[in-house]
Amino acid sequence: MSKVGETTLTLNLLALEHNYNYLRAKIEPETKFLGVVKAFAYGSDTVTIARKLEQLGADYLAVAYVSEGVLLREAGIQLPILVLHPLASNFEDLIAHHLEPSLYSRNILNRFLEAANAKNQKDYPIHIKFNTGLNRLGFSEADVNFIAEETKRSECIRIVSCFSHLAASEDINERDFSLNQIASFKNLSGALMDTLGYAPMRHMLNTSGILNYPEAQFEMVRSGIGLYGYGNQAKVDEQLRPVASLKTIISQIHEIGANQSVGYNRAFKSSHNIKSATLPIGHADGIGRQYGKGKGFVTINGKKAPILGNVCMDMIMVDVTEIDCKEGDEAIVFGPNKSAENFAATANTISYEILTAISQRVKREVINT
Incomplete structure (x- = not known):
C-alpha cells in the first residue's frame, strides 16, 4: 500500500466541490x-x-x-x-x-x-x-x-x-x-x-x-x-464525500508477552502474547483520551487495529496481532472508507468534534482527485 512519511491530514478539493454542488442543487438558483x-x-x-x-x-x-x-x-x-x-x-x-x-x-x-x-x-x-x-x-x-x-x-x-x-x-x-x-x-x-x-x-x-x-x-x-462531507443522516452521508483524510505511519512494532502492560498507568495488560504498533499521533494531535482502551481504532492494510491502553500526548499504540504489517506502513484514522463520523461514534461523540480537534501541527496536504 502507499506510504506516508508522517501524520498527514489530506484535503480533497474535488470532494469539497462535489459537496458544494450537491447542496447548491437543493436550493433555488437565486x-x-x-x-x-x-x-x-x-x-x-x-x-x-x-x-x-x-x-x-x-x-x-x-x-x-x-x-x-x-x-x-x-x-x-x-x-x-x-x-x-x-x-x-x-x-x-x-x-x-x-x-x-x-x-x-x-x-x-x-x-x-x-x-x-x-x-x-x-x-x-x-x-x-x-x-x-x-x-x-x-x-x-x-x-x-x-x-x-x-x-x-x-x-x-x-x-x-x-x-x-x-x-x-x-x-x-x-x-x-x-x-x-x-x-x-x-x-x-x-x-x-x-x-x-x-x-x-x-x-x-x-x-x-x-x-x-x-x-x-x-x-x-x-x-x-x-x-x-457529513450530513448528520446516514442517507445524506452516502451522497456526500469526506474532504479530510487523517493518516499516519507505524513507527515501531513490539512483541508484548503475557502479563505485560502497554502505555501510561498500565491501562492495558495482556493476557497472552500480542503484537503492538506505535503510531506518531496522540491527544495533542486531536485523538482524545476518550478513544483509548479499545474504543477507537485505526485501519492498517484493510484491517481494524484497536487502540491499546491510554492515548498518549504524541502517540497511540494499537493491536496488530492479526495484521500483516511492518514499520513504515500506513495507518488510517479516518477517510472516505472510514468516516470521521464512524470514528467519533466509537467514543460516543460526533464528527464535528474529531474534525475540529485535529491539531495545527499535523501536516496538511491538498489534492484534487
Whole structure:
C-alpha cells in the first residue's frame, strides 16, 4: 500500500466541490449560499477551503471570531465575511478588514455603533441575530423596535441580513419544534422589515435545514459540516464525500508477552502474547483520551487495529496481532472508507468534534482527485 512519511491530514478539493454542488442543487438558483469556514474550516485549512469556495461561486463566508476573518482578508479573500460571534474588543480590527458582524444583543449593538461612529463609517453592513429557541445568542421579540430605532437613528450602519439558527434540524422527532422556530423567525424578521422600511436578506437553514426544510431557505442558506462531507443522516452521508483524510505511519512494532502492560498507568495488560504498533499521533494531535482502551481504532492494510491502553500526548499504540504489517506502513484514522463520523461514534461523540480537534501541527496536504 502507499506510504506516508508522517501524520498527514489530506484535503480533497474535488470532494469539497462535489459537496458544494450537491447542496447548491437543493436550493433555488437565486438563493445565496454561505459557506462556514470557522474553526480552521472544521479542522482542515481555512484559507485553502475559502479560496475554493470563492472559486466555486459561494456568495458569503462565515467565521466565528474576528481573528479568523482577518486571516482570510490577509490571504486575499474578497468575499463578504460574516463574523458569527464578534467581541467588542475586536471591533477596530473587524472594521479595518471590512468584516461583517453578527449583532445579537442591545449591548453589542450599542458597542458597535460607538466603534462605527468613531471610525466615521457610513452604511457599514451588519447582521442581526434573532434567538428563536436555541437560546445561545440573539435578540428577542421585545428588541425589534430597539433595533430598528437605533439603526434608523444612525447613518453609520445598515442591516444587510437578519438570521437565526435551528436547534435540531437533523432530528425528525423535533420537527414541530423546528417548524415553530421557522414561524417565529418569519414573524420576527417580518416585524423588523416593517419597522425598518426595507428588506434585509434572511437566512436560517444550516446543512440539515437545507435538506429537511427547503421551504425556509429565504434569501440565503448556510452550510458548514455538509461542505466537509457529513450530513448528520446516514442517507445524506452516502451522497456526500469526506474532504479530510487523517493518516499516519507505524513507527515501531513490539512483541508484548503475557502479563505485560502497554502505555501510561498500565491501562492495558495482556493476557497472552500480542503484537503492538506505535503510531506518531496522540491527544495533542486531536485523538482524545476518550478513544483509548479499545474504543477507537485505526485501519492498517484493510484491517481494524484497536487502540491499546491510554492515548498518549504524541502517540497511540494499537493491536496488530492479526495484521500483516511492518514499520513504515500506513495507518488510517479516518477517510472516505472510514468516516470521521464512524470514528467519533466509537467514543460516543460526533464528527464535528474529531474534525475540529485535529491539531495545527499535523501536516496538511491538498489534492484534487
